[in-house]
Amino acid sequence: MIAVALWSVAALLALAPAGIVLSTRPRGSIILYSGCLIATSTLCVTALSGLLYPPQPAPSAILPIGLPWLGAHFRLDALSAFFLVVVNLGGVAASLFALGYGRHEDSPGRVLPFYPAYLAAMNVVVLANDAFSFLVAWEFMSLTSWAMVVSHHRDPENVRAGYVYILMASFGTLALLLAFGLLASSTGYDFDAIRASHPSAALAGTVVILVLLGAGSKAGLVPLHAWLPLAHPAAPSHVSALMSGVMTKVAVYGFVRIVFDLVPEPVWWWSMVVLLVGGPTATLGVLYALMQRDIKRVLAYSTIENIGIIFTGLGLALAFKAEGLDWVAALAFTAAMLHVFNHALFKSLLFFGAGAVLGATGERDMEKLGGLIHRMPKTAFAMLVGCVAISALPPFNGFVSEWLTFQAILLSPQLPSWGLKLVIPAVGGLLALAAAFAAACFVKLYGISFLGRPRSDVAASAHETDRFSLTAMFALAAFCLIAGILPGLFIDALAPVSKDMVGNIMPHQVGLQWLTIVPIAESRSSYNGLLVFLFAALCGTTAASAIHRLASDRLRRAPAWDCGYPDADPAIQYSASSFSQPIRRVFGSVIFGAREIGEMPPPSSPLPARLQVELHDLIWDGLYAPIAKAIGFATERINILQFFSIRRYLTLVFVALVVLLLVVAL
């Protein structure tokens, strides 16, 4: 099983240099993406069988590459199998989408070689069983995605995005390097050896903080998120989908692997830190998203929100595991993993839709779109499914993972720690707020881009996307519905992962009456997605047929209510910033320092009025800008070293020699 996986990864790596050649051929992109499609499907199927029928003991392999005394260790246990499924499902969908979308690419030579390498690197991170292969693959993943982020290099925004991205990625790798260094200080880099060792509590705590910094910055936790909304939109759409839907989950994998698996007994304050980071990330992410007008940026910030939700679930799992309540830890952990899967599904779907819109109109700005439901009906339908799913509304899958997280929060009064007893209700409130804001955000996204009337000519003349893109989108939409209606199947599939990581599993779900899910006990709570869906469908169709039969089914068209001003310009519709104005005024004035500055010309003047909205990113101004300034200041001072005379350099060498001799003498 692991051999199949490693050979598929090797195939992906072989496709990468082939991409250089293929990018010059007319149908080269189709060949490359088909190759990636086959390789990732193989990996997905292998991983799925590894998850559903986990062989004991977990298959592993050692290849003679990498460090000479270590080799490259690989292992396919339940956790790796699950994340391989997530990564490769995203890869399959993205490759399928790119079969159609890749034709729009005007510089394929900058994307095609890196795409298979990116997929290979993500797979190797999940498969790695020693710190060296993990870190090499992690860095390779960052580099290949960076290359694709700056592929449209003529736009200075993209170049800046790439610069911030590579800085933050390096910071993350440094933190992970330090973490692994601390862990491996006594045992060597092999994960099996690290698992068997027993680091002290202080060492374990430091490692957890470092991993939170390293993996968290890649996942997009506030305040290390600043690169995400710049880099994810800059890449081509299928790569954005992979970065948001899949690479952030690889970062979550890194966190889970180290904190739940490699470091033994958790302590309660780790969960406090994770919860205090995860809760505000969720709310802030979606508040940022509400203020944006670029579709892809909205989706990137929404990724930050969902990562916050996942880390909240992980924090709860840590808290319960630390107290020995492992059956509740299983609930919280399964909720987090289910959200990992769900988010990969609907975020990829949404990015594909954004890519379709970008390809059809050339616009990412919502305020130039509108009325696309008439011009691109199939894309609009798939996007609607994605928007409803991500807003955590039944009967789709987003609701199931949110519901399970809330059930875990309701069991939290059992925790003895006072700090957690105060923090968890606050985090629950923040999650509830984030869910409500997410619904608002996606009403805005869908309503402004797809509904209403076209606000520009490109929107009025858009056309539907190709069959491959539509197939990918509809497949993901179908998955969203299935995961929402039959969640018990997915919960049971996650049982081996939860058993490995927290030591217990949720009650067996498949086989319950009518496929209900019961997270703890029948008397406490239960949810049946299938029946809710069938009930609602039955009520709706009954109402429709009864009314059409008994009352009336006539219909006629007429102009919209115009309050006496006929033939109104499409510009009188609500724009993206006007839709979010109430929320901006209530919440944004505090969190973003939002100000509206209006200039009204005097009466009888023909000049137009102007309304300007000013937003400040307080995290950027408060954290990143001062650090950048401090570094600039320090480097300016150090820069004098470049301009010394020869005598000064000789003095430096002389002083260093004397100091070393002093150290030896004393």
Add this chain to the structure above:
Amino acid sequence: MNELRDILSQGAQMSLVLGLAPLLTGFVRKVKARLLRRRGPPLLQPYRDLIRLMRKDVVLADNASWLFRVIPYLIFAGTWVAASLVPTFGNGLLFSWTADLIAITALLGSARFFQALAGMDVGTAFGGIGSSREVMIASLAEPAMLITAFSVAMIAGSTQLPTVAEFMGSDAVGLRVSLGMAFVALTIVALAENARIPIDNPATHLELTMVHEAMVLEYSGRHLALIDLSSQLKLLLYVSLIACVFLPWGTATADASVAWLALGALVYLGKLTVLGFLLAVFETAIAKMRVFRIPEFLGAALMLALLATLLRFVSGSL
């Protein structure tokens, strides 16, 4: 035999809520009119309005899409399913285990999502006003509702509504501070979700004062009838929710005989009358708030619910 009786009981509940919803709205309107020294419309007028609307042609705006035509059915389906799962005269709902309080809140959230989309569909400014204000109100009302559900669930030990109702009706509960705060928070949320004064005026004709009405401005005919029926169902849902959680006396238990069920139905009608009367008095006594005072009002509800949950976390006896 038991299953048959349970299925009939659930079916009776579904038809009951559908049939009673316009009556509750008619009653509230009548009481409001009487308090203002008017005679008011007849009690059964909402039924007549619904039938009249259903028989009329639908007039669709020129660029309304297929989504606009489908949404009223989606809203109606979601609201009716949610209303059928809230115990009214008896706690023994056959399908109550399919959705608990959190799922019912989320179903209503789905309905509201589609309603807001419908407001955006036609492409006029009025729909935009309605949708943007509605999502602002929802962004505070829905978390307040969820956190109130948390505090009630932590007292009752379950999120399934019939279990909660049975627990509240039993002797184990006593008077709790958290329950009092949850009650105030739930009342405020119910006012916000049903677009009642002081949040929104259901009878206004000025577009700039509308929230809910602005989203449905373009609807006509059978679509408008379904949306009106959904709003009435939602009001009935919230009134039943307050009655079953905070006024649980008199509801028939799960295995009760037909006589007890009939008594439960009578008690339920009494509760509806009392709560409808109180709603009408409150709406007449208070003025509508300006739009940006609403977030402070709902924020207070959110804080109360959060305080109730916090008290439950910190001490089991509160």
Add this chain to the structure above:
Amino acid sequence: MSSLQFDIAHLLAGSLVLASFMMLYQDRLYALLNVYALHAGVLALSVGWQAYVQQAPHLYITALIALVFKAIIIPVALHRIIKRLGIHREIENVIGIGLTMMAGIGLVALSMVVMLRVTPGADALAREDLAFALSVVLLGLLIMVTRRNAVSQVVGFMSLENGLVLAATGAKGMPLVVEISVAFSVLIAFIVIGIFLFRIRERFDSVDVQALDRFRGERR
């Protein structure tokens, strides 16, 4: 004491905290005075109930004092003062109402944690009542700190005193003498503050604390 009596006492203490939150929410001066009257009324009810439950008749007098002076006389007198001085009737907040209420919740959480940690040996319900009383005191301080209007600061001070009375009655047995002296000291403080408000108003035509600070020579 039966559990129902405990629950009612608890409920009344919780209602006092709720009334303090309602005072935080108000932005009009007359409404604030009405809510303060409600606050004092709930205090009277709570003290009266404690008198019934503990069978301590002197607490009935405390309740009567609270009802007559604090729920009726003082709000009416403040009403008159406001009308006579023509004080600006809208209360300006230093930070928005939302943030103030969040700070209020934090203070309630803090007082619960403090009380439940500091008194481990005592009866659980008595500790929670003390925690509520401390919350009312802290919320009264919050009102004083986050309002720019001098009258609302006076109201905050008086609600703080209500919290202290609640704590004293809950602790089973505050002698009547102490109670009368506390009540009279509040009256004196109120009269003094009232006189000062008159004088301030005469000199400076305003009781807005921010405006007064300008005269003190401190620029904000």
